Amino acid sequence: MGLSNGPSGGVGDGLVVGAHGRDVVVETAERRRLLCHRRGKKTECVVGDRVHWQPAGDGGVIEAVLPRTSLLWREDRWRSKSFAANLDRLLVLVAGDPPLAESLLARALVAAAHAGIDAQVVLNKIDLPQADAARARLEPYRRADVPVHEVSVARDGAAARNALMPLLHGRTTLLLGASGVGKSTLINLLVPDAAAQVGEISRALNAGRHTTTTTSWYWLDAEHRSAVLDSPGVQSFGLQQIEAAQLASLMPDLARHVPHCRFANCTHRSEPACAVQAAAASGEVEASRLQIYRELFEELSQPRW
Numbered sequence: 695m696g697l698s699n700g701p702s703g704g705v706g707d708g709l710v711v712g713a714h715g716r717d718v719v720v721e722t723a724e725r726r727r728l729l730c731h732r733r734g735k736k737t738e739c740v741v742g743d744r745v746h747w748q749p750a751g752d753g754g755v756i757e758a759v760l761p762r763t764s765l766l767w768r769e770d771r772w773r774s775k776s777f778a779a780n781l782d783r784l785l786v787l788v789a790g791d792p793p794l795a796e797s798l799l800a801r802a803l804v805a806a807a808h809a810g811i812d813a814q815v816v817l818n819k820i821d822l823p824q825a826d827a828a829r830a831r832l833e834p835y836r837r838a839d840v841p842v843h844e845v846s847v848a849r850d851g852a853a854a855r856n857a858l859m860p861l862l863h864g865r866t867t868l869l870l871g872a873s874g875v876g877k878s879t880l881i882n883l884l885v886p887d888a889a890a891q892v893g894e895i896s897r898a899l900n901a902g903r904h905t906t907t908t909t910s911w912y913w914l915d916a917e918h919r920s921a922v923l924d925s926p927g928v929q930s931f932g933l934q935q936i937e938a939a940q941l942a943s944l945m946p947d948l949a950r951h952v953p954h955c956r957f958a959n960c961t962h963r964s965e966p967a968c969a970v971q972a973a974a975a976s977g978e979v980e981a982s983r984l985q986i987y988r989e990l991f992e993e994l995s996q997p998r999w
């Protein structure tokens with residue numbers, strides 16, 4: 695599938711499968727790929743966006759970005775970064791080695807809840823002894839009804855495929871995980887021509903170097919119905935887009951206790967008759983989760999400038 699011009703004349707529909715700055719790779723309705731440019735703020739678009747484009751020169755120009763069903767992004771003090779638009783699902787990949795980055799996991803789940811995206815966890819490397827510790831730390835998430843799938847991508851690829859393919863079928867899924875958890879190994883297992891797929895997009899964007907900073911798009915099937923998106927190693931995950939007062943409602947294990955706090959505006963830190971703190975004291979809410987809540991609340995309460 696090479697880069698090509700669209701039909702001369704009319705406006706086309708397309709899907710953004712790569713983006714860097716003002717350069718956007720659009721897959722047309724006929725499954726051809728076209729390098730488009732966007733003109734200004736009005737047509738700012740990210741991977742996953744549906745767009746209208748118009749032929750221009752050798753490529754195209756983005757005319758309009760269609761309304762999104764979702765947008766997942768992270769925002770820290772200085773900048774915000776979009777992962778992708780129109781996602782159906784977030785899969786957070788974790789492992790026992792490197793040790794489970796619980797703060798990253800918790801943040802990703804909060805961001806997904808805020809964006810209205812289904813989120814599930816995949817514990818990889820269950821062949822390693824360190825998997826036991828990770829499994830134990832995932833227990834509060836299981837109890838909060840976050841599905842946790844266990845795989846060993848490198849040691850039992852067939853079982854991993856069988857476990858994960860049904861989750862990906864017919865959807866657009868973002869794969870997120872700290873560096874070293876096995877994202878690339880998993881992509882290569884699920885997408886045999888992954889290198890060719892990402893190569894075509896990065897050549898179009900004229901930059902191998904960009905592949906490490908932008909979200910990559912992979913089709914899982916010839917019909918282009920199931921896609922998995924790989925986001926470059928995420929170290930920090932700012933949640934400045936979220937109000938501190940909203941936070942507890944986005945953490946399902948805490949949220950179920952919130953209606954029982956005495957004060958409607960309870961922040962669950964030191965107020966009397968706080969049902970969240972009571973649940974933590976009784977062990978119903980994991981201490982680590984209340985701790986993460988407090989750290990995030992503090993962070994989101996800082997003045998913004």
Ligand SMILES: Nc1nc2c(ncn2[C@@H]2O[C@H](COP(=O)(O)OP(=O)(O)O)[C@@H](O)[C@H]2O)c(=O)[nH]1
Nearest residue numbers: 818819846847848849873874875876877878879
């Ligand atoms: N033991 C074990 N190692 C794995 C497994 N999956 C991936 N790895 C290894 O973990 C390391 C990091 O994997 P990689 O896919 O590059 O991680 P990424 O940084 O998330 O893309 C590599 O050495 C892989 O071979 C697994 O299921 N079990």
Ligand SMILES: [Mg+2]
Nearest residue numbers: 874877878879
């Ligand atoms: Mg990798």
Ligand SMILES: [Zn+2]
Nearest residue numbers: 955960962968
């Ligand atoms: Zn409370």
